[in-house]
Amino acid sequence: MPEVTIDWYIALSVILFTIGSLGVLLRRNAIIIFMSVEMMLNSANLAFVAFARYLGDLDGQVLVFFVITVAAAEVAVGLALIVAIFRTKKSINIDDMNLLKG
Amino acid sequence: MGNPIIFLLLAIVAIGSAIGMLTSHNAVHSALYLVLNFATIGVFYIVLNAPFIAMVQITVYAGAIMVLFLFVIMLLGAEQLRGVTDVHGGERFHRAVAGLLAAVLLLSSALLLFQSETPAATAPMLDTSPTALGLHLFSGYVFPFEVTGLLLLVSMIGVFIFGKTKKRGKDA
Numbered sequence: 001m002p003e004v005t006i007d008w009y010i011a012l013s014v015i016l017f018t019i020g021s022l023g024v025l026l027r028r029n030a031i032i033i034f035m036s037v038e039m040m041l042n043s044a045n046l047a048f049v050a051f052a053r054y055l056g057d058l059d060g061q062v063l064v065f066f067v068i069t070v071a072a073a074e075v076a077v078g079l080a081l082i083v084a085i086f087r088t089k090k091s092i093n094i095d096d097m098n099l100l101k102g
Numbered sequence: 103m104g105n106p107i108i109f110l111l112l113a114i115v116a117i118g119s120a121i122g123m124l125t126s127h128n129a130v131h132s133a134l135y136l137v138l139n140f141a142t143i144g145v146f147y148i149v150l151n152a153p154f155i156a157m158v159q160i161t162v163y164a165g166a167i168m169v170l171f172l173f174v175i176m177l178l179g180a181e182q183l184r185g186v187t188d189v190h191g192g193e194r195f196h197r198a199v200a201g202l203l204a205a206v207l208l209l210s211s212a213l214l215l216f217q218s219e220t221p222a223a224t225a226p227m228l229d230t231s232p233t234a235l236g237l238h239l240f241s242g243y244v245f246p247f248e249v250t251g252l253l254l255l256v257s258m259i260g261v262f263i264f265g266k267t268k269k270r271g272k273d274a
Contacts, residue, residue: 004103007215009150012113014211016139018204019120025200031129031175035136038167039120042143045159053103053150056225058238064155065239068162069250073257075167079174080264086178 009050016043030082030092034075041071104149112149116142128182129175133168140164154232 016039023036045064052060086092119142122135140163147156175181228234239247 002106004106004109006103006220007218008109008113009103009146011212011215012116014208014215015117016120018207019117019124021207022200022204023124025203026124026197029129029180031171031178031180032123032132035123035132035171038163039123039136039139042140042163045155046143046146049147049150049152049155050103052152054220054225056228058228058230058235059242061152061155061230061235062239062243064152065158065235066243066246066250068158070253072162072167073254075170077257077260077264079170080261083174083178084264086180092178092180 006050006054010047013043013047013050016040016046028093028095030085030094030097031079033094034078034082038071038075041067108149112142112145116146130172130181133171133175136171137164137168140168151227151230153230154235 020036020038020040020043023039024033027033027036045067048060048064048067052058052064082092085097089096116139119135119139123132123139126132126135140159144156144159144164147153147159
């Protein structure tokens with residue numbers, strides 16, 4: 001039976017990151033784009049924790065702690081923005097957010 | 103770093119829920135798939151000897167952040183958001199480009215992984231109890247910790263301002 005190495009975790013992290021970036025590129029719903037960004041952050045966290053285990057170093061886990069805090073702040077601000085945009089434009093489809101386009 | 107069978111099962115659940123989030127048309131279903139994805143990653147954290155991070159993952163991500171997402175989805179009634187605007191002709195082309203970019207990302211990282219020769223031996227198990235993690239945090243990362251507190255304060259004020267200008271605009 002093969003042994004689980006750091007490579008497996010990095011591969012999983014890359015796959016999740018790719019799916020998240022595809023969500024950002026393909027979907028039109030701003031909330032789902034936000035969720036995809038969260039998933040990308042999470043895949044990076046998974047790589048951090050895997051490396052912390054691999055190198056026997058607590059710094060990776062501390063960094064994950066900071067990333068989770070920043071993600072929580074980002075979600076609060078982002079969702080407030082989405083609600084504000086929805087109140088003025090009655091839509092959160094990103095194709096409708098083209099006022100800066102000229 | 104864990105049992106291969108458990109790893110594969112969890113990885114299948116994680117990737118499957120991620121693809122479910124990407125493809126489901128109902129935003130509430132996407133959010134629930136994402137909760138499953140976050141919970142699976144929390145189990146990975148436990149396997150990787152990070153129990154405190156796993157608990158934070160479940161409470162903050164799967165709990166607080168996803169409740170916020172679901173609340174906003176249901177507040178806006180944005181469950182079914184199909185093409186409000188016309189689908190422009192370049193849509194298919196854009197999708198092909200996005201798929202191509204994703205394939206390049208996956209292939210290049212797979213190439214890097216196959217080329218690298220990481221030794222399989224891992225470091226010995228660390229003490230990752232909340233006490234040890236807190237000692238590590240407050241002995242080497244005091245300044246980043248303070249900056250994070252400032253960041254949370256600023257984002258809270260920002261959210262207040264976003265909510266407040268709307269009311270003032272309605273009155274005027």
